[in-house]
Amino acid sequence: MNYCNIKNFDIANGYGVRVSLFVSGCTNACKGCFQPETWDFEYGNPFTKNTEDEILKIMDEDFIDGLTLLGGDPFEPANQKALIGFLKRVRKERPSKNIWAFTGFTYEELKTDGSYARTEVTDEMLDLINVLIDGRFEEDKKDIRLQFRGSSNQRLIDMNLTRDSGEIILWEDPIKSIL
Incomplete structure (x- = not known):
């Protein structure tokens, strides 16, 4: 797997301060995508153990809330297989950090046997994630007022509550809930 960027102190792609890994490769090719260069699976640099080490070192900072995976698409089948070991490592070595x-x-596509995006590691990958932002970017539903997503069809799924309840539960912004 290749990656195109690592943002060390990202506040745009998830709650709090995050390390964001932008992976390469996406077959969705959404019209209006803000990073079409990331559709190419060969774009960027190889994701190696040194890359993992670099990300984990940045995550040592107390003010880093967690890791965000985006791209490209981390749920492309080839990317899932490359990321699963890293996500297990993050959970083991940085258990207090969350993963978006x-x-x-869509979540439904990821859970449906026989769908393109479902692999032998999809469920395990979903089990390691705290929040999943799902759905293709739809240019006609673009809304810059939305938090952590580009179009209104996309969902912020609280994976912990979804796993516990067996049904999709959307993520609630903790700041909004106290206002």
Whole structure:
């Protein structure tokens, strides 16, 4: 797997201060995508153990809330297989940090046997994630007022509550809930 960027102190792609990994490769090719260069699976640099080490070192900072995966698409089948070991490592070595992931695939597509995006590691990958932002970017539903997503069809799914309840539960912004 290749990646095109690592943002060390990102506040735009998830709650709090995050390390964001932008992976390469996406077959969704959404019209109006803000990073079409990331559709190419060969774009950027190889994701190696040194890359993992670099990300984990940045995550040592107390003010870093977690890791965000986006791209490209981390749920492209080839990317899932490359990321699963890293996500396990993050959970083991940085258990207090949360993990967010963006995907153009819907949660339902990821859970449906036989769908393009479902692999032998999809469920395990979903189990390691705290928040999943799902759905393709739809240019006609673009709304710059939305938090952490580009179009109104996209959902912020609280994966912990979704796993516990067995049904999709949307993520609630903790700041909004106290206002």
